Amino acid sequence: MLQAIVSGLVMGSIYALIAQGYYITSITTGRINFGQGDFLMMGSMAGLFFLTGKLPGLRVATGLQLPYWAAILLALVVVGFLGLVLERVAVRPLRKYLAVGAIMGTIAVAIMLRNIAILLYGRDVLPVPSPFGSRYLHFAGIGITAHEIFVIIVSLLAMSLVYLFLKRTILGKAFMAVAHNQDAAALMGIDVDRMTSLAFILASVLAGLGGMLVAPITFASAYLGAILGLKAFAAAIVGGLEDPLGILVGGMLLGIAEQVFGRWNSAAQDGAAFVLILLILAFRPTGLFGRALKEKV
């Protein structure tokens, strides 16, 4: 049981990390990137390329192998750039749309990314090395790999940084101003367009980081993103899209529920997230920590 909870925390922290991206873009633009999972996949793929210097789909091997920290940084730059492209071609032009059209725009980009990944890396599942090798720790009857500890620490650290950025820096405050009221923010001289670009870059970087962290556990493939993106979306909804701490709790809850139900059988593991979400939304339509809607008449 304790083992299930610890394993749950590992996946949960990744869900929460990706889901913070949903929070950032939804508060600023009311939109989310339904392809967040595929941005995660691109993160792990880009990281793999910088680590190994190989593009198996194109049979390219540059022989250039970067250290882990450099690979992470470069991968994040790549994914951040993709986030900017996404915002420019598929979010900004569709701003006037109702939610459905805007969702479709991000799905279109995600579909294309998946295809690009297939072209570059092929259709196989590729192992991704961890900087800590396969070191394994035991205490109190629980087993955890060094990489899993690394995952929890890095994602918590990244989430705290995002939180501090939003609450403590001038740029972050400008960002939150846009979230509260775009028109008023624009009147205060804040460049709303730049802030929405920033939102999508930041969200994508978080997804990319999640991809780097998760890849040694799940391995990398072009189809890695679909499920993880959905789970992270579920985490964001459980916690409430408007509350970063709620999302953290939601992610952890989801991760743990999966592992605990997984002790029973694997169908229950997959279903747990969805049952949990239906139960929560039946009683709290805006998530555990979401504020109730009150329509102004």
Place this chain on the structure above:
Amino acid sequence: MKRKALSFVLRVGIPAAVIYLLPFVYPNKFFIDVLQQVGYTWILVAGLNLLVGYSGQISLGQVGFFGLGAYGSALVAKHFHVPVPLAMLTGVALSAAFGFVVGLLALRVRGLYLAMVTIATGSLVEILANRWTSLTGGPMGIADVPRLTVGGAKLGPVEYYWLIAFTGLLVTLGLYNLVRSRFGRTWLAVKNSEIAARALGIDVLKWKVGAFVLNATLGGLAGAFFAHQNSLFTSDTFTYDVSVRSLVAVIIGGTGTMIGPVIGSALVIGLPTFFRQLYDYYLLLFGGILLLTLLLLPDGIGGAVARLWKSFRGKARTAQLDRPEGSQAPLPDFLRRTDGPPVRLEGLSMFFQGVKAVNNLTMTIAPGEVHGLIGPNGSGKSTTINVITGIYTATAGQVSLGDETVTSRAPDQLARLGMTRTFQNIQLFTDLTVLDNVLVGFHRHMSAGYIAHLLRLPSALREEAAFRERAMAILQFVGIDHLAGEEAKNLSYGQQRLVEIARALATEPRVLMLDEPAAGLNNVEVHRMTALIREIARGGITLLIVEHHMEMVMELCDAITVLNFGEKIAEGNALQVKSNPKVIEAYLGGDDVISLLNGEVARHVGD
């Protein structure tokens, strides 16, 4: 008559001919198989199109309905040895029941949360299909699924395709009938403004769940057709991609258009098939087409076609229809009444987290009188109307309508009792024409049902025509009958206020509450509005008016209640209220102002 014949050829003749002839284009097995797929996808997408385009909800869980229809039908046919058509009906019923549950779960959630609910329900079906292998066979599949037979002979692939496609055509024609009836109007009303729909007596919950059930029924039917297409199918078919593809088809085809689903389905099924040589680039192509459609054709291919068609026919039409100005007709007789009941508030309170928006308010609106509710900004006027009409739940106190206690009843229940309202920030149904807005108001008086409208039975058509006449009479009364065919969103602010009043009158109310009817109007419009309200009052309807425009209030109201900080500070006729020092203080500030007003300075200002 000629137009009717043309429309029949366009909507029934040509599509039927195309459906019939398609198998002869490439008479090979593979092509027929693709046609079958397009056929049932069309049915699946048609349901979703209704849900998204009309009821304003979203489903990313179509795979759930599709899967339940398929497994329900296949399993029942296989294990209970019932005839295939009966088994298909069971599958459809199962899916419809599931749609009911999903619809209920979807009621309280909105936007992305709703998307998640449907993703979750769809995924659960997906998991069951994959993992409950003793029942579904999972990835190994169900074998020996019985096929449709006619007179003992198995239906050939071409015949089966015809069956599916002609069902698709019938479904589309039925939906077309439905959406241009009061059903379509009501759904669009719910989509545009739930709160206004409720104030007109529409049971929003019922209509939203209804849309989900209809969508699920069609999804289940699509699944049932899929199940009996071959004698074997596996759980691999039922993935999240089915749901995404359905939504993509709706959007590319053109949300809310009738031709959209078939175009969208042909594209999402046809593209991957015909670009099979480009297998490696297929997703790029598909995503690219989706993105380009979104960017270049904001209302989809179907929307673009509809626009072309309109501009082609439009010129001939508009010229003959429009008159430059509206009429000045008297209040229609069917709105006159002698039973305008009194409305009593007793100790009514509404607190928001400690803020006493309305505190212990007792007042009576006498039958058939015009009662004004005034007060400075934030004094609780709108909150009072919102509590009376059931939009907020009172913290304490009672509201009674005639002899009936109606405290905190839902707005639609109150509307059915004859009490309705207009809104301070106008809540029009922007996707509907002016006439249709008013017709929605007649909701509680219309009785022609689902089947009658689906088949366009004479009873339904007669009812439509009768209420259309009444709606025109009301539009003539408020003086905007010349705008009947215009989309409500294209009207000026003042005209929009008139539409709201006309729409509220269409409920044939006994009590009508107007929340700032003069807000945003120019002087001329205020005078017209005043005259209009006086006419309505003469018809015997009990009226409550919240208003800032003092001239209008003083001129119209038999009695006036003044609120300040949520409490009643004065009540009486115009003269009594005007001279009440508490009122003057509330509006203008302390004693100094009163002396100023009574003294000389005021006269100077008056000059």
